[in-house]
Amino acid sequence: MIEAKDLSKSYGDQRVVDALSLSVPAGICWGLLGPNGAGKTTFLRMLTGNTSPDVGSLRVLGHEVPREALKLRRHIGVVPQQDNLDVDFSVVENLRSYASYFGISRAELQPRVSRLLKFAALESRADSSITALSGGMQRRLSLARALVNEPKLLILDEPTTGLDPQARQLIWQQLRALRTRGMGLVLTTHYMEEATRLCDQVTIMDHGRILDNGSPQQLIARHIEAQVVEVYGKGLDSWHGANGEALAERFEQAGDTCFYYAEDECPLLEALSGHPELSYLHRPANLEDVFLRLTGRELRDA
Amino acid sequence: MPDNGLMPAALRWLPVWRRNLRVWFKLAGPALVGNFGEPLLYLLALGYGLGSLVGVVGELPYLVFLASGIICSSALFTASFEGMYSAYTRMAVQNTWEAMLATPLEVGDIVLGELIWGASKSLISAAAILLVAAALGAVDGWRALWALPAIFAASLCFTGMALVIAGLAKNYDFFLYYHTLFVTPSLLLGGVFFPLDGLPPTVRAVAEWLPLTHTVAIVRPLMTGTALSDVAIHLLVLAFYGGLAYALATVLIGRRLRG
Numbered sequence: 001m002i003e004a005k006d007l008s009k010s011y012g013d014q015r016v017v018d019a020l021s022l023s024v025p026a027g028i029c030w031g032l033l034g035p036n037g038a039g040k041t042t043f044l045r046m047l048t049g050n051t052s053p054d055v056g057s058l059r060v061l062g063h064e065v066p067r068e069a070l071k072l073r074r075h076i077g078v079v080p081q082q083d084n085l086d087v088d089f090s091v092v093e094n095l096r097s098y099a100s101y102f103g104i105s106r107a108e109l110q111p112r113v114s115r116l117l118k119f120a121a122l123e124s125r126a127d128s129s130i131t132a133l134s135g136g137m138q139r140r141l142s143l144a145r146a147l148v149n150e151p152k153l154l155i156l157d158e159p160t161t162g163l164d165p166q167a168r169q170l171i172w173q174q175l176r177a178l179r180t181r182g183m184g185l186v187l188t189t190h191y192m193e194e195a196t197r198l199c200d201q202v203t204i205m206d207h208g209r210i211l212d213n214g215s216p217q218q219l220i221a222r223h224i225e226a227q228v229v230e231v232y233g234k235g236l237d238s239w240h241g242a243n244g245e246a247l248a249e250r251f252e253q254a255g256d257t258c259f260y261y262a263e264d265e266c267p268l269l270e271a272l273s274g275h276p277e278l279s280y281l282h283r284p285a286n287l288e289d290v291f292l293r294l295t296g297r298e299l300r301d302a
Numbered sequence: 303m304p305d306n307g308l309m310p311a312a313l314r315w316l317p318v319w320r321r322n323l324r325v326w327f328k329l330a331g332p333a334l335v336g337n338f339g340e341p342l343l344y345l346l347a348l349g350y351g352l353g354s355l356v357g358v359v360g361e362l363p364y365l366v367f368l369a370s371g372i373i374c375s376s377a378l379f380t381a382s383f384e385g386m387y388s389a390y391t392r393m394a395v396q397n398t399w400e401a402m403l404a405t406p407l408e409v410g411d412i413v414l415g416e417l418i419w420g421a422s423k424s425l426i427s428a429a430a431i432l433l434v435a436a437a438l439g440a441v442d443g444w445r446a447l448w449a450l451p452a453i454f455a456a457s458l459c460f461t462g463m464a465l466v467i468a469g470l471a472k473n474y475d476f477f478l479y480y481h482t483l484f485v486t487p488s489l490l491l492g493g494v495f496f497p498l499d500g501l502p503p504t505v506r507a508v509a510e511w512l513p514l515t516h517t518v519a520i521v522r523p524l525m526t527g528t529a530l531s532d533v534a535i536h537l538l539v540l541a542f543y544g545g546l547a548y549a550l551a552t553v554l555i556g557r558r559l560r561g
Contacts, residue, residue: 011561042561050403051561070308070406078404084397088325097324100317101405103309149405 001026001153001184002047007056008208009042016042017053018208024201029175029185031199033192033291035300039208040188041081044157047186048078061153074102077146081157083138085130091141092117092126095148102149112148119174120144136167143174154178156187160194172197192288202287204294211294216287223293224285225249227265232257233278243271254297261285308406318402318415319422326423337430344372345438348495359497362526366442369435370525371494373449374456374517376431377424378492381457382485384420385464386477392416393468399559409556413465417548420461421454428453435525442527449524456517459540462547463513469554488514493522513543 002024009017016039024030034040045051047060049069058065063072086094095116099109117123120140125133133141139159146154159175160168175198179185189195195202196216204211204219212219231244240258244251247267248260260268265282272280309316326333349365359367392398399412428450435441467480491498491505492514498506509515516536523530 045561048404050559070408073404073406074308076404080397080400080404082397084401086321086398086401087396088328093324097317097321098401098405100320101402101407103317103406146404 001028001061002030002186003057003059005057007043007046007053007058009039009046009051009053016208017046020056020205020208020210022203022210022213024184024186027179027182027184028200029179029187029198031195031202032186032188032205033190033195033202033287034188034205035295037300038206038295040205041157042208043205044155044186044188047155048073048076074149075152077149077151077154079139079142079146079154079156079159081161083142085138085141085145087130090127090129091122091133094130094141095145098145099148104149109148112150116144116147119147121170134167136163136170139163139167139171140174143171147178151183153184153186156185158188158190160189160191168194192286192291196287204291206295212290219290220285220287222290224289225261225263226285227262227282228285228289229260229262229265229268229272229280229282230257231260231272231278231280235275235277239271239275239278244268247271252297259289261289311411314407314411315415315418318407318412319419321398322416322419323422333426334430337427338434341369341372341376341427341431342434345369345434345440349438349440360528362528363440365438366440366526367497367522368495369431369438369440370449370522371492371518373428373431373435373453373525374514374521375489375492375494376427377453377457377517378460378485378488378514380424380427381420381460382464382480384423385416385461386468386471386480387474389416389420389465390468390471390474390477393555393558394471399555403559409559410552413548413552413555416465417458417461417551420464421457424457424460425450425454428457432525441525445527446525449521452517452520452524455537455544456513456520456540459513459544459547462544462551465551466547466554469551469558488512491515493518513540516540 002022004020004022007017007020008015020043032040032043042051046053046058046065049066049072052066060072061075065072086097089097092113095113096109117126120143122137122141122144125137130138143159160171163171172194175185187198199216201213201215202219203213212222214222231239236256236258244258244260248262250261252259262268269282272278345365345368349368353364353368356364358364402412403409432441432446432449436446464480467477471477491509492512493509494514498509498515501509516539520530520533520536522528
């Protein structure tokens, strides 16, 4: 559903997308991950034809972008990072006016509206003004609005940022339901747990380049030992010198915590058992470990 | 609708225009009170108050002279406000245009929709003023209705110029430059309150460059039944400013919305 070849884009002398090539098969949920300033949002804007690459070629759903962007946008839905619902309109008016931008007739739209309100669990709020909705409701309405043209591909830029756990769970369910129906999903997120749960395939990028690509499980297996033990507390330094350093395949110090990576965690846990002054957390390796390994731990305030 | 499911390009401005119209309907009450009330107050206060001192301008009673000017300046104000404050709000605060650009609309469609909307809003206010003026007996017969299409055409130009300013603005304060440097001089020098004949030649030369001057030059004869001259020139000036403004606004706004 996406074919990108050698895409580059610079703003001034800063290269935000750098010779990016990738191919995303149809109908999957694809996650684009990266720290702030990695080039994710620029790439998403390219997908809708709202940013033109300096060089390279891009096809989305078979349409050449940005040349055939209007034809393409007929078939995609976009949930932006910051809600841009029309605050001059009620919930249902938002769906109607947005549908009118697609040239969808009133008769065609009418059955969709009730379906979408139900999908977004906003049936009782059809006539509410936008400002009266909670953050979670606004997100759900943004999602419903993006479906008004029955898209083949849905693009979501950080769909659950700022939502409470209940609202996030509901969005996840809705996205999974859409994927089951065969809709392609593209999403960016800073929540690795979200990417692991939703995405069939993820791409990690930084500084405009792709670092790696694959299913969350593949990436974890490729980059990280199976088990992680996080240790912190007084006496960490001496324990580390005497035990930790030798017992783990790899370790990383971040602030007051040491992360030990190992295929077999048992020797580490045994060595920790005699040290009540140390606190620790043992868990399987996850996508966040991969992300931090590939993009580094330093802050990005871009 | 064509096979590819897209609206014909020539009609894509329409949903943008309709969106603004729907919002206007929601607030039509206070808007209409303003549309009727303001000109009524101006015409009564200035027309009778100042008119008692001035008497006649040329062969026109001052109220009649003034009514045919105020309908033009009010179009300038309405279009400028809509093209700057309201459009800027939709562009930079509510991100309404950003939402539109995720759909099969282009920047040019949005700018055209806003342009025609600004002119439509000016037309509503002009129609209200025409009614008020007619009720006060300041209109010369049915020919005055021709003032409305003239006002609409001029307001396309006024809205376009304001959209250029909106495209350049970083905040609302920026609009004060345009108000002080263009809108107010237009109001004072465009022939709304007094004829331009008495002005010093240099000031007069400046006035000749203002689109409002050319608007008044068409609308006043139509409303008052005096002789109409050089219509083609006046319309050409307005078309020139309007066309240039539309092209420039599309480029500037496109640069903001499409990185």
